[in-house]
Amino acid sequence: MTSPLLPTYARADISFEKGExxxxxxxxxxxxxDFGAGIAVNALGHAHPHLVKALTDQAAKLxxxxxxxxxxxxxxxxxxxxxxxxxxxxxFSNSGAEANEAAIKMAxxxxxxxxxxxxxxxxxxxxxxxxxxxxxxxxxxxAKYLEGxxxxxxxxDQVPFGDLDALKSAIGPETAALMIEPIQGEGGIRLAPxxxxxxxxxxxxxxxxxxxxxxxxxxxxxxxxxxxxEWTGVTPDIMSVAKGIxxxxxxxxxxxxxxxxxxxxxxxxxxxxxxNPLAMAVGNAVLDVILEPGFLERVxxxxxxxxxxxxxxxxxxxxxxSEVRGQGLMMGLRTHVPNxxxxxxxxxxxxxxxxxxxxxxxLLPPLIVTEADIAEAMKRLDAxxxxxxxxxxxxxxxxxxx
Ligand SMILES: *Cc1c(COP(=O)(O)O)cnc(C)c1O
Numbered sequence: 001m002t003s004p005l006l007p008t009y010a011r012a013d014i015s016f017e018k019g020e021x022x023x024x025x026x027x028x029x030x031x032x033x034d035f036g037a038g039i040a041v042n043a044l045g046h047a048h049p050h051l052v053k054a055l056t057d058q059a060a061k062l063x064x065x066x067x068x069x070x071x072x073x074x075x076x077x078x079x080x081x082x083x084x085x086x087x088x089x090x091x092f093s094n095s096g097a098e099a100n101e102a103a104i105k106m107a108x109x110x111x112x113x114x115x116x117x118x119x120x121x122x123x124x125x126x127x128x129x130x131x132x133x134x135x136x137x138x139x140x141x142x143a144k145y146l147e148g149x150x151x152x153x154x155x156x157d158q159v160p161f162g163d164l165d166a167l168k169s170a171i172g173p174e175t176a177a178l179m180i181e182p183i184q185g186e187g188g189i190r191l192a193p194x195x196x197x198x199x200x201x202x203x204x205x206x207x208x209x210x211x212x213x214x215x216x217x218x219x220x221x222x223x224x225x226x227x228x229x230e231w232t233g234v235t236p237d238i239m240s241v242a243k244g245i246x247x248x249x250x251x252x253x254x255x256x257x258x259x260x261x262x263x264x265x266x267x268x269x270x271x272x273x274x275x276n277p278l279a280m281a282v283g284n285a286v287l288d289v290i291l292e293p294g295f296l297e298r299v300x301x302x303x304x305x306x307x308x309x310x311x312x313x314x315x316x317x318x319x320x321x322s323e324v325r326g327q328g329l330m331m332g333l334r335t336h337v338p339n340x341x342x343x344x345x346x347x348x349x350x351x352x353x354x355x356x357x358x359x360x361x362x363l364l365p366p367l368i369v370t371e372a373d374i375a376e377a378m379k380r381l382d383a384x385x386x387x388x389x390x391x392x393x394x395x396x397x398x399x400x401x402x
Contacts, residue, residue, distance in 0.1 A: 012347065014026055014027075014028065014347070015027050016032075018046070018047070019034065019042075019045070019046025019047055020045075020046055020047055021045040021046060021047075021048075021366070021368060022034050022035075022045050022046075022365060022366050022368070022369055022373050023046070024046065024352065030350055031350065032347075032350045032351065032352050033350060033351045033352065033373065033376055033377055033380060034046070034352045034365070034366065035351055035352055035353055035363045035364065035365045035377055036352040036353060036354040036362070036364055037364050037365060037366045038248060039217075039243065039354055039364065040185070040217050040222060040243045040244055040330070040364040041243045041244060041246070041247070041248055042247060042248045042366050043220055043221060043222075043243075043244035043245075043247050043286060043290070043366060043367050044247050044286065044289055044290075044366060044367065044368055045366035045368045045369075046248075046366075048247065048289070048368070050285050050288060050289055051247050051248075051282060051285050051286065051289075053285075054281045054282055054284065054285030054288075055249065055278070055281065055282050055285075057281070058073075058277060058278050058281035058282075059278060061277075062277045062278075063276065063277060063278045064273070064276040064277065064278065065276070065277065066272065066276075067270065067271065067272075067274070067275060071275060071276070071277055071280060073277050073280035073281055073284060074092060074275045074277075074280040076280070076284060077090075077092075077280050077283045077284050077287065078090035078092075080284070080287050080291070081241075081253065081255060081287075082255075084226055084291065085226070085227060085235075085239070085255060086229075086235035086236065086239075086255075086257065087239065087255035087256055087257060088256070088257050088258040088261070089255070089256055089257075089258060089261045090253050090254070090255050090256075091253065091254040091256075091264070091269065091274070091275075092251065092252070092253050092271075092274045092275030092279070092280070092283075093242070093251075093252035093253065093254065093271055093274045093275075094250045094251065094252060094271070094273050094274055094279075095131070095242055095250060095252050096130075096131055096214075096216035096240065096242035096243060096252050097130070097131025097132055097133045097136045098131075098133075098252055098271065098274070099216065099240035099241060099242050099252035099253055099254045100130045100131050100133075100135075100136050100139065100179075100214060100216070100240045100254075101131075101133055101135055101136065102240070102254035102269060103179070103212050103214075103238045103239075103240045103254050103256075104122060104135055104136075104139065104177075104179075104212075105264075105268075105269060106210075106238055106254065106256060106260060106261060106263065106264055106269075107122060107176045107177035107179075107210045107212060107238060107260070108120045108155075108176055109263030109264055109268060110176070110210060110260055110261075110262060110263045111176050111263075112263060113262055113263035114262075114263075118173070118174055119173070119174055119175065119176040120155050120174060120176050121155045121156070121157055121172070121174045121175045121176055122139065122155060122156055122157070122175075122176055122177045122178070122179050122212070123156075123157050123158070123159060123167060123170050123171065123175060123177070123178045123179070124139050124140070124141060124156055124157070124158050124159075124178075124179050124180070125158065125159060125160070125161040125162075125180055125181075125184075126141065126158055126159065126160050126161050127161050127184050127187035127188070127190060127357060127358070128140050128141065128142075128158075128161075128179075128180070128181060128184060128187060128214075129142070129181070129184070129185065129186035129187060130179070130181075130214055131216075132145065134149065134153050135153045137149070137152075137153075138152045138153035138154075138155070138156045139156050139179060141156060141158040157170045157175075161184065161187075161190060161192065162192065162193070162196055164196070164199055164203075167200075167203065168203065171203070171207055171209070175207065175209055176209065176210065177204075177209050177210040177211065177212050177237075177238075178200055178203070178204055178209055178210075178211050178212065179212040179213075179214060180192060180197075180200065180212070180213060180214065181213070181214045181215075181216075181217065181218065182197060182213055182215065182218050182228040182229060182231075182232065183217070183218050183223070183228060183326070183327060183330060184357075185216075185217035185218070185330070185356065185362070186217075186356055186357060187356065187357045187358065188332060188334070188356045188357040188358030188359070188360035189325050189326045189330060189331065189332030189356060189360055189362060190325075190358065191325065191326070191327060194231065194232045194233065197229075197232040197234060198232060198233060198234050200234075201234040201235075204237075210237040210238055210260050211234075211236045211237050211238075212236060212237065212238045212239070212240070213227075213228075213229055213236040213238075213239045213240075214239075214240050215227050215228055215229065215239050215240065215241055216240055216241060216242040216243050216252070217243055217330070218330060219239075219241045219243070219244060219245070220241065220243070220244035220245045220286070220290060221244065221290045221295070221296055221299050221328075221367050222244060222299075222328055222329060222330045222364070222367070223303070223327045223328035223329075223330055224296060224297075224299045224300030224303050224327070224328035224329070225296060225300075225328075226290070226291075226296060227239065227241075228327070231327070237256060237257050237259070237260040238254065238255070238256045238257075238260050238261075239254070239255045239256070240252070240253070240254050240255075241253045241254075241255060244286070244367075245283055245286060246279065246282055246283060246286065247282060247285070247286040249278070249279055249282040249283075250279070251279045251282065251283050252274075290367070295367075299328055299329055299367050300328060302329060302367075302369055302370075302371070302374065303327065303328035303329050303330075303331075305371060305374055306329065306331055306363065306365075306369075306374050306377075307324065307326070307331060309374055309375075309377075309378050310324045310331060310333060310363070311324050312378075313333075313378060313381055313382065313385065314333075316382065316385070317382075317385035317386075317388075317389065319336060319389060319392065320335060320336060320337060320342070320385045320388050320389060321333050321334070321335055321336070321385070322334045322335060322336050325360075326363075329363075329364065329365055329367060329369065330362075330364060331362070331363040331364075332356060332360040332361065332362050332363070333353075333360065333361045333363070334358065334359055334360050335359060335360075335361060337388055337392070338359065339355050339356070339359045339360055339361045340355060341388065342361050342384070342388065343355055343361050345384040345385075345387050345388050346361070346380065346381060346384040348384070348387065349380040349381070349383045349384045349387070350380060351377055351380040351381060351384070363377075365377070
C-alpha cells in the first residue's frame with residue numbers, strides 16, 4: 001500500500017511504540033539505543049517524568065490562548081533565558097526555521113529603524129543549514145534545497161566556512177548581519193574555531209553589523225554549556241534556539257539584545273501558536289532540569305568520555321572510521337564507507353545515529369546519558385564496524401577471485 005504522506009523523506013523501515021530515557025522500543029519488538037534523540041531534540045531522553053508531569057498538568061488546565069493575552073508561563077521562560085544568556089528579550093516560535101526567520105527579520109528591521117533600509121543583506125557560510133522556509137534555504141545556500149523553488153530569496157551572500165578574507169570582501173554598504181552556526185550540525189559537525197568566531201565579532205563591530213548565532217542544534221546544553229557561544233569568549237546580538245528547548249515539544253525562540261531588537265515594535269512580527277501555555281510549561285520544565293546545579297558539568301564529562309571512546313573505536317577500526325569530531329554530546333564520525341551504510345549497520349545493531357553532510361554520522365545522545373549507556377553504545381558500534389569490515393572483506397575476496 002502506498003503511503004498518503006508526501007514522500008519528501010526516505011524513511012527507515014522502522015517505527016517506535018514508546019521511549020524511556022535513551023531507549024526506543026520498536027514495533028518490531030526490538031530495543032534501540034537512541035543516539036540521535038530525534039535530531040538533538042529529546043534533550044532529556046524519552047518520557048522524562050518531570051516533562052511528562054509538566055505537560056499533562058498543563059494539558060488539564062490550558063493549552064492555548066493566542067498572544068493577544070498575557071501568558072505568565074512565557075514571561076517566566078523568557079526571564080529565565082534572559083537571566084542565563086547575553087539576551088534582553090525573547091520571541092517564541094514553533095520551530096527552528098521560524099526562530100531564524102525572526103532573527104533575519106529583526107536584523108533587517110534594526111537597520112531600517114536606524115534609517116538604513118538599504119542594509120538588508122546577511123552573510124552566511126558554506127555548509128550551513130538554517131531551515132526549510134524560503135528565506136532560510138536562501139540563507140543556507142545549498143543548491144539541493146533551493147533547486148526548483150523559484151528565485152532564491154534576495155539578500156544572502158555565502159562565503160566559505162572559516163574564510164575571513166572572503167568574508168571581508170563580501171561585506172558591503174548593504175550588509176546588515178553575519179549569521180553562523182558555532183558548530184555546523186547538518187553540515188557535518190564542523191566546528192568554527194574560537195578565533196574565527198571572535199574575529200566575526202570584531203568585524204561585525206567594525207562595520208556596525210549584527211552577529212547572529214544559529215544555536216538551534218548546539219544550544220540548550222548540547223555542548224556542555226547552556227549555549228555553545230559560552231566557549232568562544234564572545235556573545236552574539238541575536239541567537240536562534242529550538243530543537244532541545246522543547247525536549248520533543250515543538251518550540252523555538254529568538255533571543256536578542258535590546259539594541260538589536262529595537263525595530264521589533266508592536267505589530268511588526270507575530271505567530272498564532274508560538275509561546276502558547278502548553279509549550280511554555282514544557283520549556284520551563286526542560287530548563288528546570290538543565291539548570292540544576294551540576295547538570296551541564298555532567299554533560300561536559302559525558303561528552304569527553306564519549307569522545308575518548310570514539311577515538312578508541314576509530315583506532316580499532318581504521319578501515320571504517322576516518323575522523324572523530326565534535327564537542328560535548330554533539331559528535332560526528334566521518335567514515336570511509338558511505339555514512340548511510342554505516343548508519344544502517346549501526347541500526348542493525350540497534351543503535352540510532354543520524355546522517356550529516358561531509359559523509360558524517362552524528363551522535364546526538366540525550367543529555368541524560370550515563371557512562372553505562374556510552375559503554376553499551378560502544379559495544380553496538382564495535383559490532384557495526386565489524387559487520388562492515390566483514391562485508392568489505394567479502395567484496396575484496398570476490399574481486400580477487402574474479
Ligand atoms: C534543525 C535546524 C534548523 C531548522 O529547524 P526546524 O525546526 O527544522 O525548522 C535550523 N538551524 C539549525 C542549525 C538546525 O540544526
